[in-house]
Amino acid sequence: MTKANYRELKRETKNHRIFINSTKYNPLKPTNVPEDHKEKFDVIQELGRTLYSRYGYVPDNETPEKPWQRANMERATKLVFFAAKCRRENRNEAGWRSEVEFRLFERFDIEVACKRCRKRLWRSEIEASPSSSNSNTTSLRDRQQKRDPCKCNPTSRRDDYLDPGMSELFSSRIQELVCQPGVTDSQLGNLKKYPDRIHGLQRTRNFDKLLQEPYVHDNHRGYPRRSIEDVVKVSVNPDNGGDPLLFPFLVLEAKREKGPDSFEHMEMQTAFPIKNALQLQYDLLKTRGNTMDVPGGPLVWFLASRGEDWRVYAAFVHEEEGRPNYWINYLWSGSIIGHDEALQLILIIDYILDWARDIYRPNILRQLRILSAANLDDAMTFAFDPDVYSLQGEVQPWMEGLNIEPEEIVDPTISDTASVTFDEDHVDPLSRFRTPQGIVRDARFIDSRLRALYITRDNAQTLLRDFEKPDTAMQFARDVLETLSLRCIVLESDDVLSAVEGKWTGNVRPRTTLTGQISKIYAQFRVSYFMNSEWEQIRELTYLAVSDEAREILIECTKLRNPVRYFRSAPPECSKEEVIRAIDGFLQRSVRHDFVSALARRNFMINMENIPVITSDSSGCARELMSVKMTPKLDKDNEGPGFLMQKTVHRIYEKYSIGKREPSGPFLRISSRVDCKGRPLWRHWQAGDKLPYWESHLDKVLVYGDVLNAPYLPQGSKQKLCLYILDGQTEQLDPFYITAKLIWFLFTDCIYGTIREGKVYRTRENWQDNWTIYYFGMGEVQEHLNISRGALRRTIFDWIKMMNPSRSPEQTEMARMVKAWYVE
Known part of the structure; x- marks a missing residue:
């Protein structure tokens, strides 16, 4: 940045009421800091005093209450190593960023909860205060008190293939143009800015539904009603035809270690992107019909790095005479070639992520929701009563594990995060046949x-x-x-x-x-x-x-x-x-x-x-x-x-x-x-083909399979029987048809077998790939599947009984036949 550009930017920041406080924040002498933000700034400085040598200490023979602390220490050690490496090799800006950034921001892309037990894989060392939320309930505080660490065996994670563990709540943009609201591209001139990295909210289905809702507070009578998206500006980036980055809350600017640009230059260079992100939040807050309070008002975090030296800032809005002033406060600094500072920076970013997930994102959702509600009572009835959702049995504990609050769900059928298997759900219609003994699967998937x-x-x-x-x-x-x-x-x-x-x-x-x-x-x-x-x-x-x-x-x-x-x-x-x-x-x-x-x-x-x-x-x-x-x-x-x-x-x-x-x-x-779609059911199959009569028994196949590390399996995985539907006919299934097929296998005294993939010990005798035999008479199952014939038949019979708790006359006759066929 030339001196002339720097002077021009400094002049423009004053004209746009942007003020940068380059003196480190002092809680005893806060400058125009809203009361509700002081607590957040104090947390940043408290985390910034963490010592690596005293962090995560666990007495001998005691189980750690925070198992993720060891992972944080390992991350800090790696960060120190790669920072020292970049400094030794005199890396340029891109080199520093490629080695350091993804290690710091990786948790923005992963879920916070274990897929299997829904308990926490990690927690922020200091969690965001519920007092910063605009929720009228104690939902967040209650859930924070109930959060327990995941204790699942980590070796079982290889089976989490349907859930890649990626969170869809946040997204980012790298070196993309940031627009100034109300200013055309030709007017930007030297104010065109491409921050190295910005993080914001991803346009999930919840956001998409809300933004398409009609804006009910419009006073343009006689005109077609506008949607919320027509009224509220949601992104600082120009439209590129894809999903926009919504309401950015974190900006990063990086420079190489020995470059000419100082932190003061970076503050000035990023002032307008920060101001624009704050203005999005401010304009939403001031939108006609938005009566929702946001404690402390708009807030944007800013990270600046110059090689191994990092700084953390927080930006907020302070109103004077009804006009917004945009303040940027300097909170923390440190060199990540030191273990203390590397750990401190990791914990600070974890806190920002925790705040964004539990406070910022729900606050934005609630404000958008109220813009589509005719009055506050309507919004509160729908959006602020978590007990409504807790009445749905397993819904409340399930949602605790995900990155959402109960009150933020706009439609019970819409979820922003990875699906979770229930005993009965709408995602898998065959789940209604699940019992402790067995489940039913569509083999096309x-x-x-x-x-x-x-x-x-x-x-x-x-x-x-x-x-x-x-x-x-x-x-x-x-x-x-x-x-x-x-x-x-x-x-x-x-x-x-x-x-x-x-x-x-x-x-x-x-x-x-x-x-x-x-x-x-x-x-x-x-x-x-x-x-x-x-x-x-x-x-x-x-x-x-x-x-x-x-x-x-x-x-x-x-x-x-x-x-x-x-x-x-x-x-x-x-x-x-x-x-x-x-x-x-x-x-x-x-x-x-x-x-x-x-x-x-x-x-x-x-x-x-x-x-x-x-x-x-x-x-x-x-x-x-x-x-x-x-x-x-x-x-x-x-x-x-x-x-x-x-x-x-x-x-x-x-x-x-x-x-x-x-x-x-x-x-x-x-x-x-x-x-699933378009897969042929069998060789030379064409749509509409039916199984020939001599293969009609292959419409449904019953399989027995054990898993060698059963104690570490997720809930719903301990069933050792599965009935696969191979003919694609799943729409008309009911307990009667499932029961009839189970009876058929009891009558033929045969079953298919396999070993399911878990942590498989190669020394076990029954571990093997490339089976040559997978169809057994029940008299052979002891040798090949390690279960007695009597135990297997009892399990199938118990499955039949569980599926038919109240018997119609037809089911009573069927039960009589089953009992006649059932022989120990």
């Missing part, structure tokens, strides 16, 4: 998920340095190279990997390599089928990929005298089209084919092979030529390269998992999609 480790020149050193010991990193590098030397293919660029993921899960990744930076990729693929602990079918594509430059880094890390033994033979090259063709082959399989693969826990390797192809020459004579094709083959080798590769990828996946959430990292690629 299968989760296609991807777990990948992609090591490049840019992330290899980061990955290697994250190991606790150099010897561990060295052994990891050797394992990766050894695995790829046993089996791999060469891809032309990482565009192929992105295309594979797009095909498998629908996740589209932005292109990260330029044309001149294209590098060969060494990759190995494996596809695994299984049932998870909740009886959901999984087809998992796992791959390990290493770029050519990263391979050289790994070879150097092995410290071997003769690394030539790796890649002694040149691996075959494979085109993008050939890889996609092979991947698509799995996606085109029928429901029955995939179901059997999951039942038998089949694994497939994908590799290049010479395939004979019959062609004809110019004279019409047939010739057999060899063509190289990528083909899938059953992989039964539990010590082979496919198994070793999968083990390596899952090892890194587990290492970087956050609590029970999906891990994140520049070298991990993780995505999933639930497939």
